[in-house]
Amino acid sequence: GESVGLHLPTLSVQEGDNSIINCAYSNSASDYFIWYKQESGKGPQFIIDIRSNMDKRQGQRVTVLLNKTVKHLSLQIAATQPGDSAVYFCAENMASGGSYIPTFGRGTSLIVHP
Amino acid sequence: NAGVTQTPKFRVLKTGQSMTLLCAQDMNHEYMYWYRQDPGMGLRLIHYSVGEGTTAKGEVPDGYNVSRLKKQNFLLGLESAAPSQTSVYFCASSYSLAGGTDTQYFGPGTRLTVL
Numbered sequence: 001g002e003s004v005g006l007h008l009p010t011l012s013v014q015e016g017d018n019s020i021i022n023c024a025y026s027n028s029a030s031d032y033f034i035w036y037k038q039e040s041g042k043g044p045q046f047i048i049d050i051r052s053n054m055d056k057r058q059g060q061r062v063t064v065l066l067n068k069t070v071k072h073l074s075l076q077i078a079a080t081q082p083g084d085s086a087v088y089f090c091a092e093n094m095a096s097g098g099s100y101i102p103t104f105g106r107g108t109s110l111i112v113h114p
Numbered sequence: 115n116a117g118v119t120q121t122p123k124f125r126v127l128k129t130g131q132s133m134t135l136l137c138a139q140d141m142n143h144e145y146m147y148w149y150r151q152d153p154g155m156g157l158r159l160i161h162y163s164v165g166e167g168t169t170a171k172g173e174v175p176d177g178y179n180v181s182r183l184k185k186q187n188f189l190l191g192l193e194s195a196a197p198s199q200t201s202v203y204f205c206a207s208s209y210s211l212a213g214g215t216d217t218q219y220f221g222p223g224t225r226l227t228v229l
Binding site for chain 1: 157
């Protein structure tokens with residue numbers, strides 16, 4: 001598998017449990033946040049996004065929570081499945097000279113045990 | 115619709131050699147990006163382009179050059195490869211600069227080893 005999973009924070013869960021992956025962002029001016037999923041040997045794939053004028057957004061089996069006070073983002077995965085095993089990245093977007101350039105976190109490796 | 119494709123998938127270079135990584139997208143996206151990903155780290159932006167004929171530096175541009183001669187292609191060049199450039203390189207594209215409601219679509223990556 002990808003060596004990118006080594007040295008990353010790791011969350012191990014049992015199949016069927018709920019998973020919560022956390023992310024601290026750095027810039028209070030960031031106004032758009034995205035969660036990506038990266039499976040071994042593949043590029044990151046969009047999961048869900050949220051704007052700073054929201055504190056919660058739900059998708060299919062996933063929920064993103066945003067706490068701007070403490071600059072914290074979380075991704076909740078309901079009824080976690082083995083196929084959810086991957087590295088999860090959060091990305092924050094901040095204006096830079098009028099452009100939005102995303103900054104990615106280090107990622108969290110989620111391991112789902114059957 | 116192939117999305118974002120990258121060529122080659124794997125490459126081994128000797129120090130000092132040069133090479134070009136090719137990224138192609140068929141989604142008519144305006145914006146394209148090159149990232150590198152190292153073990154235990156997130157994606158770091160090398161260069162990006164906001165349209166055909168334009169390029170801009172990202173977080174870690176040194177040692178790399180890029181060109182966007184056609185809207186659908188974004189080339190990443192290494193003029194004189196160094197072992198520190200051993201990494202997995204990802205290309206991405208988006209309809210607009212990531213920051214609105216448009217997300218980035220990533221290619222499968224190129225694994226580059228510099229000996």
